[in-house]
Amino acid sequence: MTDLADLPEFLAVAHAGGFRDAARVTGKSASGLSEAVRRLETRLGVRLLNRTTRSVAPTEAGQRLIDRLGPALSEVESALNVVNGFRERPAGTLKLNVPVAVARLVLPKIVPSFLASYPDIRLEVIVEDSFVDVLAEGCDAGIRYDERLEQDMIAVPIGPRTQRMAIAASPAYLGAAGRPDHPRDLLAHRCLLGRFRGGALTSPWEFEKDGEVVKVEPAGPLIVSTGGGMDLAVAAAKGGAGILGLFEAWLRPHLDDGSLEPLLEDWWQSFSGPFLYYPGRKHLPAPLRAFVDFAKAARW
Structure with missing residues (x-):
């Protein structure tokens, strides 16, 4: 009888495409996952994963097992969670x-x-x-x-069901470079951008007013990774490096304390x-x- 605990660990490795990535997802050690897969293959008498130095991929037998295991383990998990629902407090x-x-x-x-x-x-x-x-x-x-x-x-x-993208800059930057009167004026300004993990920039910037939609592709001296890198962009904007576009709620504390000034506010676009x-x-x-x-x- 195959140890059932080895089955979800095999699925985790197969879905992650490697033992290290699976270890990161599951919180278990890569060596422990490797041993579970080896143990499962030994008991079944067939190779389930083709291993290289960089990744793993299921064999034909492994893929067949994955196709059948996914729904089966989901049903087992659902059955156990039905019992959990009878607890006084979910755990x-x-x-x-x-x-x-x-x-x-x-x-x-x-x-x-x-x-x-x-x-x-x-x-x-x-x-x-x-x-x-x-x-x-x-x-x-x-x-x-x-x-x-x-x-x-x-x-x-x-x-919140409605949010807005805002643009802002420091008083020092605006004193030196002037204030844009229209979204297209941003093309003549230094703007601070983000880059998604996939490589795309957080542009074009999109604006809307009275049914008119304007898209501009600004450029500038700083590009940061989206997410955590945006704190650096905020600090740079407050230091006078350029104009920043970001969630209004993210910029709100800096707008309220005056370290950043809102720009083109009547053009800010709302989204769900x-x-x-x-x-x-x-x-x-x-x-x-x-x-x-x-x-x-x-x-x-």
């Missing part, structure tokens, strides 16, 4: 994958009260701006904006707030069900 781990803006602007308003309400739930938050397959990454759910939602997922609004998305399972894991219900009831 277990909830793993979310969210972008930096959500970690900074949305979750701080819900996480403390959620954890206080469910002390037996352990919340793990993976923060990254790239769009990922949450299930393959070992997460229960993700939070993204509507244009980046995966298909075949259930989406629940979370956070983020969504919590998760697979449409019949029985959700109890921690995820608790979080979904909590997000639905939260006031923003």
